[in-house]
Amino acid sequence: MAPFRESIRRIARKMETCEEWIELERDLREPIAVGSAPPGLALRWAEKRDLFAINALEGFVKETDFMAAALDRGDRCLLLEDEDGIQAFAWVTFTDFKLALWYTLSLAPGECYLVYIFVHPYFAGQGVGTYLLGRLMTEMRDLGAIRMISGMYRNWEVSFRLHSKMGFRIRRTLSQCRLLNIFPTPPRAI
Numbered sequence: 001m002a003p004f005r006e007s008i009r010r011i012a013r014k015m016e017t018c019e020e021w022i023e024l025e026r027d028l029r030e031p032i033a034v035g036s037a038p039p040g041l042a043l044r045w046a047e048k049r050d051l052f053a054i055n056a057l058e059g060f061v062k063e064t065d066f067m068a069a070a071l072d073r074g075d076r077c078l079l080l081e082d083e084d085g086i087q088a089f090a091w092v093t094f095t096d097f098k099l100a101l102w103y104t105l106s107l108a109p110g111e112c113y114l115v116y117i118f119v120h121p122y123f124a125g126q127g128v129g130t131y132l133l134g135r136l137m138t139e140m141r142d143l144g145a146i147r148m149i150s151g152m153y154r155n156w157e158v159s160f161r162l163h164s165k166m167g168f169r170i171r172r173t174l175s176q177c178r179l180l181n182i183f184p185t186p187p188r189a190i
């Protein structure tokens with residue numbers, strides 16, 4: 001290779017930052033251990049009136065209108081609340097999900113995708129995430145889903161442990177890179 005082209009490539013590699021995205025799957029036909037309900041927290045499906053509070057929990061990641069449209073399309077969100085409000089939620093979709101500029105996760109019939117699970121830090125490490133995910137899995141199974149897909153960056157250790165504990169297995173690993181931390185390059189399977 002011409003030395004000039006090689007040195008350009010070397011500089012480009014130095015400017016590139018990459019993150020590993022792990023895609024996991026769980027066969028919902030296998031037994032699901034839900035565990036006991038956390039004391040003081042009640043479970044219910046989210047409605048549109050909850051979206052502002054759900055969004056505020058995670059610092060307004062998405063427009064509330066975007067989430068309302070997703071609920072209209074059939075997304076479901078299971079939440080746990082107490083007298084102070086919503087303390088945890090888990091959002092699931094049945095439609096193809098755009099994960100990055102270049103990558104849309106396609107869902108086969110019977111598959112659903114766990115878009116996000118969140119537990120308020122006050123309740124962290126007390127089994128709330130385990131219970132919520134377990135209940136979401138049984139609810140999805142009862143609605144006819146046979147597989148739940150999920151995904152996370154490799155360094156989201158607590159989330160990875162929660163998923164592993166609940167029977168999720170790695171389906172594939174993708175590497176998402178950005179040039180100069182700005183321009184995403186297409187994810188590639190590792």
Ligand SMILES: CC(C)(COP(=O)(O)OP(=O)(O)OC[C@H]1O[C@@H](n2cnc3c(N)ncnc32)[C@H](O)[C@@H]1OP(=O)(O)O)[C@@H](O)C(=O)NCCC(=O)NCCS
Binds near residue numbers: 119126129130156
């Ligand atoms: C990931 C998250 C939902 C877990 O909720 P949680 O209620 O704390 O989870 P649980 O208490 O049920 O713990 C589940 C498992 O996670 C692991 N875990 C929990 N807290 C941990 C900690 N502080 N350090 C290391 N591992 C931990 C343990 O393996 C635990 O199972 P075990 O107690 O039986 O060993 C929560 O930490 C969260 O909301 N994180 C921020 C949002 C996020 O990253 N969401 C995931 C997107 S994919």
